[in-house]
Amino acid sequence: MSEQGVKGTVLVVDDELALVRVLALHLESVGYNVLTATSGTEALAHIRQDRPDVVVLDAMMPEMSGLEVCRRVRTDASLSDAHVIILTANAGFRESSQEVGADAFMTKPFSLADLTAEVDRLNADKPPG
């Protein structure tokens, strides 16, 4: 945990467990409370129940894609506070992620510094309280 205490809650979603773990370890080390999920269904459950401030969401996952998760979050008014960062290895998804209402878009591979910057930016944007 950072010395300032918990900055906010981040949900990391990717079907690649190793990446989820690395990102979670990192975000935790820079002061976030981190939740993880390895499928779209699991992610939606976390978003509804734990109300993370920022969702780091892999675009391509079997069964329910990250884009679909994002679309559902955006169509649910009660979840409107969640910020979503879409991760993808395919730069062609930029437009789609804008369409489903993602707040940010990052192309794999990315550096942790870039990810931290995006998460910090969106987290700061959360409503007070």
Place this chain on the structure above:
Amino acid sequence: MKQLKLLMLEDRPTDAELVVHELKRGGYDVALTRVDDEASYQQALNGDWDLILADYNLPAYDAVSALREMTRREIDVPFIIVSGSIGEDVAVAAVREGAADYLLKDRLGRLGSAVEHALDQKLLRDERGRVARELHESQERFRRVFEEGAVGMAIVGPNYRFVEVNDALCQMLGYPKSELTRLGIRDVSHPEDFEPTAEMSRRLFAGELSSYRAEKRYLKKTGEVVWVQLSVSLVHGDSGEPLYSIGVLQDITERKRAEQEMQFLALHDTLTGLPNRTLFTDRLQQAILTAGRDSQSFGLLVMDMDRFKEVNDSLGHQSGDLLLQQMAARLRSALRQSDTVARLGGDEFGVLPFGVQDVQGSVLAAQKILGARDLPFTLGEATVEVGLSIGIAQYPEHGRDAETLMRRADVAMYVAKRTKSGHAVYSPDQDEHSAGRLALMGELRQAIRSRQLVLHYQPKVDFRTGHTAGVEALIRWQHPTKGLLPPDQFIPLAEQTDLMTLLARYVLTEALQQIEAWRRVGLDLNVAVNLSAANLHEATLPEMAQELLQNCGLPPSVLTVEITESAIMGAQADRSVRRLREMGIGISIDDFGTGYSSLSYLKTLPVSEIKIDRSFVKDMAVDTDDAAIVQPTIDLGHNLRIKVVAEGVEDETTWKMLSLLGCDYAQGWFVSKALPAAELEEWLRTSKWGIAEPIPA
């Protein structure tokens, strides 16, 4: 000579002498006491006499009074009256009074036979008394045993109706006596158990049996079952006709319950409640018989957990037990009631899916099972993921007897484990590879002793300098017939045994001696040695490392231990790792990304290095998803001030990418494969990756 203690009531000593003389002639050794008045007679009666002879007429007393006195005092001694002259009527009256006989003094010749007869009569009387007393006592005993005995007893007529029952039986069956005596055996017998004993009773009454014993169930008034040890014999009337049977019934319900429990225990695993290997083998044999008769097929699945020993070693046996119980429950709920699920021992389970007609059906069952282990297991505060490897053998194509099927399913399981495929169906070409599996285990211990295990060394190159900074020691088995075996062919097996400690000592000793030898020729290298969870679980590991370092005169900084993320689980492993680090030994997290690491471990455990698993590095040049893992891992390491090693660097593009990402060290075929010590030494001197400025030898 027969002893005869004689009391004579006689006033004339000569007459007494005549009598004694006559008795001696008759063969008696007479001890005579003579009295002649009432007072001395009364006194003498207290003594112990064989015979009393009394003169009918005495000046101071008379024989009839003496006789009456004796009878009054309930003394039973043969009493014979002797007289000079007496009438027939008097004689008869005397005998009525209880005299044994009557003699005239002038006919003393009859005395011997009269005495003999009287003594015989007395003997007979005594015997009758004894018999009567005994009969009475025995009847009393029987009555008491019957009425007060702790065992149930019943007297039963030929019509199977109770004639008499005792309290213990009433209590055993829960009926009041008045009610039970109105019932018959059939009313209180378990329906299945009446006929067999009724048949025995029929034969008993027919004289074909004299008694029988049986164990049978009775029903209490409440309907509860009572197991009884029954022992029945026949009682005959005076003329030998059967009167009734008498049964002794002992409540053995407890014993029966214990027996049934014992039987259950003998066939089930106490930890999981599943059938054990014995019962499973029995069911397998049944399945073979049934399928053979009906020309049907069925599948046999055996499986074991991939990381069970690790959990056991790092989290303790209680967690291991918990894991087995949870796995058993998941297997049970993943399968149907009609499928047999058994624990075959250790972390090994067996399944006989019911009604599976072909290999596809068995594979489907295996997939259902694999679905069940997907969720992590919660063991107290720890959460673990456990793999399962399932081997499948199908009857009849893979075997027609239990032993062959079990062995072949085992072979397939080993293949599944080795290929990490989850499940595998037996095929004959697998057999060759695994036939020697058990033999190999037996040989391994010997191999350590005879130094068949050798270390190869793979260089670890520093990206900054482009030169070798250290080596990883990798074990190989120079097997006398099988050639050089890589560690994945025997280490997973060794982990199932107690050989890991021995192996660790061997590897550390060899590696440190080699490093010391290289230092002497100017090659200064760090050596990394792989340790398993079992090694970290040994409290003595740090001491052992220290001792071996000292033996070689080496500083702790030359040694790095490589451990996997999962191996650090558990308090003892934690202590070992911290102690090693305190001593100055490097800690490297191997296969990083394939297991769990908690941030607190990476931050507070003095980890000096993480090694990115080759599976992510190997294809990172062509697979963006892999690259997407490698890059943040390097970042993470650096943020935490931990050096990062990339394993599996196999081409120049990968090398360059890693270099750009700021990776610290590279290992892989692009640099060099693992080499025997002598070859590596040559490589270190000649390769451009070798030691920067080797001191000439």
